[in-house]
Amino acid sequence: MAKKLVIKVTAGADAPERCSQAFNVAAVAVASGVDVSLWLTGESSWFALPGRAAEFELPHAAPLPELIDSILAAGRITLCTQCAARREITEQDVIEGVRIAGSQVFVQEVLGDETQALVY
Numbered sequence: 001m002a003k004k005l006v007i008k009v010t011a012g013a014d015a016p017e018r019c020s021q022a023f024n025v026a027a028v029a030v031a032s033g034v035d036v037s038l039w040l041t042g043e044s045s046w047f048a049l050p051g052r053a054a055e056f057e058l059p060h061a062a063p064l065p066e067l068i069d070s071i072l073a074a075g076r077i078t079l080c081t082q083c084a085a086r087r088e089i090t091e092q093d094v095i096e097g098v099r100i101a102g103s104q105v106f107v108q109e110v111l112g113d114e115t116q117a118l119v120y
Contacts (some may be wrong), residue, residue: 003114004035008106011120012043016058019044022120023067026075036075037109040098045083048094072097078105 009022026038046052053064071077081102091100110117
């Protein structure tokens with residue numbers, strides 16, 4: 001098993017099942033002791049803002065705020081720099097614990113030893 005899992009989620013409310021799967025896999029991996037780095041890009045960028053995850057609904061899915069809390073408890077959530085800029089989101093706007101970083105950091109993470117990358 002990979003010791004580190006990097007997940008890039010590109011979907012938000014526009015593709016709720018795909019979005020939910022990414023957060024769910026990240027939360028399960030964290031609970032399993034895997035080092036998880038979840039990247040918010042595209043429409044999922046909005047979930048870096050306080051309260052936005054509470055607006056997300058998908059029947060028979062774990063609540064997104066709970067998944068985010070569990071990921072932040074033992075993993076990392078990163079908002080893409082360009083995605084944040086396009087949405088005028090700054091570091092002062094995001095949930096505590098969410099960082100904003102760019103492609104260079106993403107590439108460093110996915111090319112690390114014993115790392116598995118997934119894109120949703």
